[in-house]
Amino acid sequence: MQCLEPRLSLGKRQERISLGSRQVFSVFLLLAILIVLLYPTTATGTVVLTASYAQAPPIETPLGPIIIKGVTNLYVSFSEIRIHLANERNDSGWVPIVYNTASVDIIRFSKNHGLIFSTPTVPVGEYDKVILRFGNSSAVVNGTKLNVESVPRFIIVDYRFSVKSGSETTLKLKFTADYRAINISKPKVFFEISPIPD
Missing domain, CATH: 2.60.40 (Immunoglobulin-like)
Structure with a gap:
């Protein structure tokens, strides 16, 4: 039981990290779209x-x-x-x-x-x-x-x-x-x- 707990928490950490990287990618994608759309009006x-x-x-x-x-x-x-x-x-x-x-x-x-x-x-x-x-x-x-x-x-x-x-x-x-x-x-x-x- 004690050996399984660290693996479980490590798996949760990896899941959190990969979810965080997806969110970061989404934010960058959203920023890129906003720049393309708004650049002509703000430049x-x-x-x-x-x-x-x-x-x-x-x-x-x-x-x-x-x-x-x-x-x-x-x-x-x-x-x-x-x-x-x-x-x-x-x-x-x-x-x-x-x-x-x-x-x-x-x-x-x-x-x-x-x-x-x-x-x-x-x-x-x-x-x-x-x-x-x-x-x-x-x-x-x-x-x-x-x-x-x-x-x-x-x-x-x-x-x-x-x-x-x-x-x-x-x-x-x-x-x-x-x-x-x-x-x-x-x-x-x-x-x-x-x-x-x-």
Whole structure:
């Protein structure tokens, strides 16, 4: 009897060990399935948006060109920036990546690209458009700071790019500002935004 008891308890131990290894295998299998299912929605990369600045060329009129001078600073912010998934229809697939950016003087970017924002939590994927919705804008004209209306209020830019897991993607945009309506009672600045090819 005494000899049988250790064998019996050894058998129970082996049964427990093999049952434990099955459970461990099941947990690993479940984790692998979850990773495969959830990876596309949880994998993220960083998107950095940079800008360059140019003033629109003089406006030609029958009396000669209208040249706007005296604008030394142009501060812009964005209430929202979204990017569009390439495999979705135009009315869907928009992914918001930032809200309410800090105000930036884009005239500083006339010689070198400057940072508009950077965000590290953009879902991995292929994208084909960027939409920028202007927030508050102001300009310093001949030493006086004016609140200005950005026209249009939002701009959609065709821009194909990829976001890869753990990597950084830099988007380069050129902002062209037209000041033809800067001196009216409700000042406006007209914008064109275009991608800068690498």
